[in-house]
Amino acid sequence: MEYPPPRLSVYLTHFLSTLANLTLSEKNLTNGEKKVKVFTQPHYLHNFVQSTFNALSAEKVKGSTLVVSGDGRYYSKDAIQIIIKMAAANGARRVWVGQNGLLSTPAVSAVVRERVGADGSKANGAFILTASHNPGGPNEDFGIKYNMENGGPAPEGITDKIFENTKTIKEYFIAEGLPDVDISAIGISNFSGPDGQFDVDVFDSSSDYVKLMKSIFDFQSIKKLITSPQFSFCYDALHGVAGAYAKRIFVEELGAEESSLLNCVPKEDFGGGHPDPNLTYAKELVARMGLGKNPDSNPPEFGAAADGDADRNMVLGKRFFVTPSDSVAIIAANAVQSIPYFSSGLKGVARSMPTSAALDVVAKSLNLKFFEVPTGWKFFGNLMDAGLCSVCGEESFGTGSDHIREKDGIWAVLAWLSILAYKNRDNLDGGNLVTVEDIVKQHWATYGRHYYTRYDYENVDAGAAKELMAHLVKLQSSISDVNTTIKEIRSDVANVASADEFEYKDPVDGSISKNQGIRYLFEDGSRLVFRLSGTGSEGATIRLYIEQYEKDSSKTGRDSQDTLAPLVEVALKLSKMQVFTGRSAPTVIT
Ligand code: G6P
Numbered sequence: 218m219e220y221p222p223p224r225l226s227v228y229l230t231h232f233l234s235t236l237a238n239l240t241l242s243e244k245n246l247t248n249g250e251k252k253v254k255v256f257t258q259p260h261y262l263h264n265f266v267q268s269t270f271n272a273l274s275a276e277k278v279k280g281s282t283l284v285v286s287g288d289g290r291y292y293s294k295d296a297i298q299i300i301i302k303m304a305a306a307n308g309a310r311r312v313w314v315g316q317n318g319l320l321s322t323p324a325v326s327a328v329v330r331e332r333v334g335a336d337g338s339k340a341n342g343a344f345i346l347t348a349s350h351n352p353g354g355p356n357e358d359f360g361i362k363y364n365m366e367n368g369g370p371a372p373e374g375i376t377d378k379i380f381e382n383t384k385t386i387k388e389y390f391i392a393e394g395l396p397d398v399d400i401s402a403i404g405i406s407n408f409s410g411p412d413g414q415f416d417v418d419v420f421d422s423s424s425d426y427v428k429l430m431k432s433i434f435d436f437q438s439i440k441k442l443i444t445s446p447q448f449s450f451c452y453d454a455l456h457g458v459a460g461a462y463a464k465r466i467f468v469e470e471l472g473a474e475e476s477s478l479l480n481c482v483p484k485e486d487f488g489g490g491h492p493d494p495n496l497t498y499a500k501e502l503v504a505r506m507g508l509g510k511n512p513d514s515n516p517p518e519f520g521a522a523a524d525g526d527a528d529r530n531m532v533l534g535k536r537f538f539v540t541p542s543d544s545v546a547i548i549a550a551n552a553v554q555s556i557p558y559f560s561s562g563l564k565g566v567a568r569s570m571p572t573s574a575a576l577d578v579v580a581k582s583l584n585l586k587f588f589e590v591p592t593g594w595k596f597f598g599n600l601m602d603a604g605l606c607s608v609c610g611e612e613s614f615g616t617g618s619d620h621i622r623e624k625d626g627i628w629a630v631l632a633w634l635s636i637l638a639y640k641n642r643d644n645l646d647g648g649n650l651v652t653v654e655d656i657v658k659q660h661w662a663t664y665g666r667h668y669y670t671r672y673d674y675e676n677v678d679a680g681a682a683k684e685l686m687a688h689l690v691k692l693q694s695s696i697s698d699v700n701t702t703i704k705e706i707r708s709d710v711a712n713v714a715s716a717d718e719f720e721y722k723d724p725v726d727g728s729i730s731k732n733q734g735i736r737y738l739f740e741d742g743s744r745l746v747f748r749l750s751g752t753g754s755e756g757a758t759i760r761l762y763i764e765q766y767e768k769d770s771s772k773t774g775r776d777s778q779d780t781l782a783p784l785v786e787v788a789l790k791l792s793k794m795q796v797f798t799g800r801s802a803p804t805v806i807t
């Protein structure tokens with residue numbers, strides 16, 4: 218669709234914003250998640266966007282191609298029009314927008330890396346509009362982040378600059394007179410301005426991503442599984458952007474019934490829900506899979522969910538939960554046989570520090586390079602760019618590979634379906650189905666089981682959370698005192714062998730990340746980890762990760778919460794959780 222070409226110079230406005238308007242000087246804005254009412258303050262979004270352009274440098278922005286889209290949450294459409302006008306005024310050559318402003322975070326990464334425009338152009342970077350797994354709507358969250366040319370989140374060097382810029386910015390550039398672009402219609406709009414041509418290219422949100430998935434997985438064998446009468450399938454997008462991809466991939470390409478999709482129409486407020494795929498928030502799916510409070514009596518064989526921007530995933534079998542830590546280990550153990558993209562072997566595997574050591578055991582047994590990195594996907598990106606890592610994952614429901622530089626919720630589901638298709642390659646014409654539960658239990662029998670749980674204390678007073686962490690660090694100065702305390706709490710818990718604050722030296726760029734979580738490592742391989750969340754939007758969130766390794770295959774089938782109860786008790790008493798936070802129970806258990 219063509220718009221009449223306005224002269225940008227006529228309308229170009231250099232806005233002077235007073236420092237009083239600037240509320241950006243909060244460190245976590247470079248991670249970009251805040252209440253909508255914060256973003257809609259005069260000039261707030263504008264200042265963030267201009268600070269980003271300034272951090273990238275004017276020369277880099279001039280002539281560039283930028284992707285702008287997100288999970289479709291409330292305020293996205295307004296934000297996209299603002300960013301288009303600012304990109305024009307800062308001399309960008311073109312902006313690419315997914316139809317209706319929708320692109321999942323993994324699809325943005327794929328588009329930046331793979332898409333070629335009609336004129337042969339390639340993207341230089343992307344603004345992703347999402348607050349991930351946090352709720353949306355006028356009174357809920359909005360967010361923005363910038364991804365680089367490799368399709369991954371901006372490195373700390375850039376986000377630090379953005380943050381510094383937000384403290385001193387005095388003006389921003391906006392082509393106010395550029396008409397709003399109709400982002401519901403696919404097509405290219407051309408404008409001409411003082412710096413020459415400026416185009417807005419609205420394109421289909423799913424085709425680049427679908428093409429990439431088809432180049433990674435064997436869709437034919439997955440289709441055979443999904444359409445076989447022994448198998449049944451269910452996918453819950455929690456009203457997030459995954460819905461736009463689920464219909465295309467699971468129904469149109471792979472032959473799933475339309476009725477197997479739950480909440481797959483993206484909504485600005487995620488239906489009033491909390492779009493986080495875990496046992497607490499994905500209630501409908503959990504019940505459908507025969508788990509939780511009102512379990513369905515006839516659940517499907519396989520179920521999965523995604524978060525708002527579709528980079529997280531939860532995988533469930535019939536009446537069976539797969540922990541994210543097990544999920545990445547199982548994918549790594551089966552990737553070479555089951556997924557064509559990996560057929561020539563894995564370059565290496567990686568997990569975040571609080572993720573269980575299930576992946577470590579697989580890496581050791583398959584003789585793979587292995588990395589333990591701090592929480593946050595960007596650390597995996599460096600390893601992948603250097604060709605050191607093929608598969609990685611986090612306990613926080615993130616799993617992915619080097620096909621892009623973000624975690625990928627739908628990729629994880631396709632990986633699981635590929636494993637199921639491979640294990641059942643001879644069973645689909647009437648044999649007994651190898652189920653999700655069978656696969657996990659076989660894995661435990663081979664590699665041992667890492668019992669694992671995470672307790673979250675959300676929206677805790679920030680001061681109290683800091684005090685709790687300081688208390689835990691202080692305790693680390695005497696391991697023998699810690700062990701005396703532990704023996705008083707539970708005599709059946711092993712001794713702590715060492716304790717520290719996790720620190721990471723990036724093997725690629727040599728950068729050092731300190732204070733990445735407090736660890737207590739036990740003599741029997743158990744671990745307690747305490748961290749403050751970096752993604753909460755109110756108060757502080759304390760995360761407590763509890764893990765215990767069981768090698769004896771006769772003991773790997775126990776209830777996880779029962780098994781971990783002694784360690785949980787030690788963790789809560791040692792940290793004085795209730796004393797510091799006033800909380801007698803966590804808000805979320807996963
Ligand atoms: C985001 C990042 C993940 C990270 C998670 C941690 O989702 O993309 O890589 O694991 O945040 O969140 P937390 O709240 O634990 O800091």
Ligand code: ZN
Binds near residue numbers: 322
């Ligand atoms: Zn997300």
